[in-house]
Amino acid sequence: MGRQATEMLKGTLEGIVLAILAGRSAYGYEITAWLRDRGFTEIAEGTIYALLVRIEQRGLVDVEKVPSEKGPPRKVYSLNDEGREYLEEFWKTWSFLSEQLEQLREGGNGSGH
Amino acid sequence: MGRQATEMLKGTLEGIVLAILAGRSAYGYEITAWLRDRGFTEIAEGTIYALLVRIEQRGLVDVEKVPSEKGPPRKVYSLNDEGREYLEEFWKTWSFLSEQLEQLREGGNGSGH
DNA sequence: TACCGGTACTCAGCAACACCAGGTAGCTCG
DNA sequence: CGAGCTACCTGGTGTTGCTGAGTACCGGTA
Numbered sequence: 001m002g003r004q005a006t007e008m009l010k011g012t013l014e015g016i017v018l019a020i021l022a023g024r025s026a027y028g029y030e031i032t033a034w035l036r037d038r039g040f041t042e043i044a045e046g047t048i049y050a051l052l053v054r055i056e057q058r059g060l061v062d063v064e065k066v067p068s069e070k071g072p073p074r075k076v077y078s079l080n081d082e083g084r085e086y087l088e089e090f091w092k093t094w095s096f097l098s099e100q101l102e103q104l105r106e107g108g109n110g111s112g113h
Numbered sequence: 114m115g116r117q118a119t120e121m122l123k124g125t126l127e128g129i130v131l132a133i134l135a136g137r138s139a140y141g142y143e144i145t146a147w148l149r150d151r152g153f154t155e156i157a158e159g160t161i162y163a164l165l166v167r168i169e170q171r172g173l174v175d176v177e178k179v180p181s182e183k184g185p186p187r188k189v190y191s192l193n194d195e196g197r198e199y200l201e202e203f204w205k206t207w208s209f210l211s212e213q214l215e216q217l218r219e220g221g222n223g224s225g226h
Numbered sequence: 227t228a229c230c231g232g233t234a235c236t237c238a239g240c241a242a243c244a245c246c247a248g249g250t251a252g253c254t255c256g
Numbered sequence: 257c258g259a260g261c262t263a264c265c266t267g268g269t270g271t272t273g274c275t276g277a278g279t280a281c282c283g284g285t286a
Binding site (some may be wrong): 100 | 124
């Protein structure tokens, strides 16, 4: 990614994590690894945990503690109804933004040729 | 847009403005009006001016003061070479993010079953 | 003249978010 | 014991957009 990634992630990262949780339940360490796999190499571990705390406090996810064979117990997060609703809103905002940017990229703005 | 727009704009708004300036020169008030037209109704006027100051200080744009018939002189911004390069990087980061989100939206994450 | 509304830009203080750097804790293996 | 992996948490920092107010210039109108 690039230098601009940090700022661009603000607000989007939350949606990304919620979207992941919409597919299946997961815990912090797992999500971090998953993101690194996908190319988000610059996302700090602490960022994910802070984000998970946030969405938990907002009531967007349910949490369950599950013992691990390889270390401390995992906090497994799963999206609840409120979270699904919130994610729906995220997609709307994202779509809007995405469309606008696509238009800007192709041909420039209204004054174009 | 939605409640989530504010955070999502962080990092993207800059790219949006640079993309506008890539199409043609413009001044703050004009850009604000243009954005409102395009549906960015919640963007505060002050935000655009602050952003313009920022990208000017970073040397991404050239500025020219032009007298106006209807008020104080306008500060007309135009993208320079460094700005064009920066915009190019923005598009790369955006593309990456966009692809990842598109994959997430469609079918869930790679781990499938 | 005095006022209003539109144009155009500026500024101080605030909140949210990602980053950094470090810490805690459990497990396995040599 | 020490190293390394797993798994989570925390305090302080910088960037960014928002709020709300202010300055200034102009034309039209009463």
